[in-house]
Amino acid sequence: MTEQLAVAVLGAAGRMGSEAVKAVEAAPDLKLVAALGRGDSLDTLVSSGAQYVIDLTVPDSTEANVRFAVEHGMHAVVGTTGWDADRLERLSALLEEHPGTAVLIAPNFALGSVLATAFAAQAARYFESVEVIELHHPDKIDAPSGTAVRTAALIAQARAEAGVEPSPDATTKEVPGARGADIDGVRVHSVRLRGLVAHQEVLFGGAGEQLTIRHDSFDRASFMPGVLLGVREAAAHPGLTVGLDGYLNLSASNS
Ligand SMILES: NC(=O)C1=CN([C@@H]2O[C@H](COP(=O)(O)OP(=O)(O)OC[C@H]3O[C@@H](n4cnc5c(N)ncnc54)[C@H](OP(=O)(O)O)[C@@H]3O)[C@@H](O)[C@H]2O)C=CC1
Numbered sequence: 001m002t003e004q005l006a007v008a009v010l011g012a013a014g015r016m017g018s019e020a021v022k023a024v025e026a027a028p029d030l031k032l033v034a035a036l037g038r039g040d041s042l043d044t045l046v047s048s049g050a051q052y053v054i055d056l057t058v059p060d061s062t063e064a065n066v067r068f069a070v071e072h073g074m075h076a077v078v079g080t081t082g083w084d085a086d087r088l089e090r091l092s093a094l095l096e097e098h099p100g101t102a103v104l105i106a107p108n109f110a111l112g113s114v115l116a117t118a119f120a121a122q123a124a125r126y127f128e129s130v131e132v133i134e135l136h137h138p139d140k141i142d143a144p145s146g147t148a149v150r151t152a153a154l155i156a157q158a159r160a161e162a163g164v165e166p167s168p169d170a171t172t173k174e175v176p177g178a179r180g181a182d183i184d185g186v187r188v189h190s191v192r193l194r195g196l197v198a199h200q201e202v203l204f205g206g207a208g209e210q211l212t213i214r215h216d217s218f219d220r221a222s223f224m225p226g227v228l229l230g231v232r233e234a235a236a237h238p239g240l241t242v243g244l245d246g247y248l249n250l251s252a253s254n255s
C-alpha cells in the first residue's frame with residue numbers, strides 16, 4: 001500500500017472543520033495527524049509531521065496559519081474566506097521563496113458550486129444585466145460570501161474582456177444597502193436565514209428572458225469531496241491556486 005498523506009485540520013471543532021476531520025479519518029489514503037482549534041499552538045503541525053494543512057478557521061487567522069504552513073514546507077488547502085487581493089499578493093510572494101509548496105485557496109469546495117461559477121462566467125458576456133444573490137445560515141460572519149465575491153469577480157472579468165457595458169440601473173434614490181454590495185461593478189445581495197446552509201443564484205437578464213444559475217449546498221457533506229480532492233492534488237500544483245477549478249480540467253468537457 002502507498003504511504004498515507006499526513007493531514008492536519010485547523011478549525012477542527014467548527015462546522016466545516018469537524019466534517020473535514022471525519023472525511024480525512026474515513027479516507028484510506030489519508031492520515032489525520034492533528035486536529036487543532038483556537039488557542040492551540042501551530043508548532044503542533046510540525047511535531048505531528050503534517051504534510052498537508054486544511055484551514056477552515058476564520059478570516060482573521062487564516063493568513064497567519066497558511067504562512068506558517070508554507071514556511072514549514074506544508075501544502076495548504078484553504079476554505080476560509082477573507083483572501084482579498086492584498087493577502088493573495090503577499091502569499092504569492094511567500095510561495096516564490098518556497099517553490100515546491102502548494103496552496104489552494106478554494107472559495108467553495110462543492111463541485112456543483114465550482115461548476116455554477118464557471119457556467120456564470122461563461123454566460124456573463126451574453127446578457128445585458130447580471131446580479132448575484134447568495135443565501136446562507138445566519139451564523140456566517142462574513143458578507144458577501146467568498147463564493148459570491150469570486151463569482152462576481154469572474155463575471156466582471158468576462159464582461160470586461162468582451163467589452164460588455166455595466167448592467168443598466170436607473171437608481172438615483174436609495175436606502176443604503178438596498179442595491180447590495182458592488183463587487184467589481186456586479187451587485188451582490190446577501191441573505192441570512194435560519195435553516196439555510198449555502199446557496200447562490202446568479203440572475204442574468206436580457207430583453208424578454210432570464211437565465212438563473214442556482215446552486216444549493218443542503219449539507220456540509222457537499223464540500224468534502226472537494227476538500228479531499230484538494231489534498232490529493234495539491235502537491236501536483238505547486239504555487240498558488242485560487243479556486244478548485246484550477247485542479248479540475250473543466251475545459252475537457254468542451255473539446
Ligand atoms: N470553501 C468552502 O467550501 C467553505 C468555506 N467555508 C468557510 O470556512 C470558514 C469556517 O466556516 P465554519 O466552519 O462555518 O465556521 P465555524 O465558526 O463553525 O468554525 C471556525 C472554527 O475555527 C476555529 N478557529 C478560530 N481561530 C482559529 C485559529 N487561529 N486556529 C484554529 N482554529 C481557529 C473556531 O474556534 P472558536 O469557535 O473558538 O472561534 C471555530 O471552531 C469560514 O470562512 C467559511 O466561510 C465554509 C463552508 C464551505
Ligand SMILES: O=C(O)C1=N[C@H](C(=O)O)C[C@H](O)C1
Nearest residue numbers: 081107108140145146147198
Ligand atoms: O460560511 C459558509 O457557510 C460558507 N462559506 C463559503 C463562502 O463564503 O463562500 C463557502 C460556502 O458558501 C459556505
